[in-house]
Amino acid sequence: MDIFDQTDARILKELQQDATQSLEALGDSIGLSRNACWRRIRALEETGVITGRVALVDPEAADLGLMVFMQVRTHSHDPDWQTNFKKATRTIPNILSVYRMTGDLDYLIRARVRDMAGYDALYQQLIHLVPIADVAASFVMEEIKDGTALPL
Template identity: 80%
Template sequence: METFDTIDAKILRELQQDASISLDQLGERVALSRNACWRRVRALEEAGVIKGRVALIDPAAVGLGLMVFMEIRTHSHDPDWQRTFNRATQTIPGILSVYRMTGDLDYLIRARVADMAGYDALYQQLIAQVPIADVAASFVMEEIKDSTALPL
């Protein structure tokens, strides 16, 4: 998007808090008419600034109360291994985020599972699909802050 102004930032802040807000309410909050607000939201979507709209679900309410961070180290950095790893992590339910890292750690995975047995099943699925040199897991005991909102 070529121009991104303070009104766009206000719109995005509001939508990050509640994407189900009506255009009338959104317009009131950012001081635009309904139509002007709709045009801006549509432009933000077309530019790829707004990638989608989702419902945020309480993980514990759907039986996925355990969050795990998996630290992945590999001996292979060739393109075939990376494609296999990327494909595997895209298809395994429970894996929420995958990051390629700098430093000693190669990849960091954030996943949600029901319990330790659920983690073991996820782990077994991953290592069955792609060879990994080392996996270390850390389990979240308390979520102090978990936000999807970007600081605009």
């Protein structure tokens, strides 16, 4: 079952590039009236296709220029540990993404910090909240592509 049609896909492509554009401008670019655009956007929000609208902030301007990927291994896979880990990672603002993985590592964390001291503070905060068997970190030297738009 398709969640959205080609017109909705065109709306979503446009909004992923610039969600601040007016309904008039959006309608002009895809050939719909302002009201038709509004109804479709509202339906996409109600069905959960559009999950939110955000402003993307320059990490350097926020003094969070260092991106780190933390590879986490744990000795525990019981439900209580997983619940505590989820809660801990969701409460730390510098942690942007957390993924449970297959393969050699258990979790991958993407975080933004100011510098190495900021990373150490993040690391200390995390291990204080939940026991972890091993953490390895990789620091981003150059961001070649970091997008948010899904290919529709």
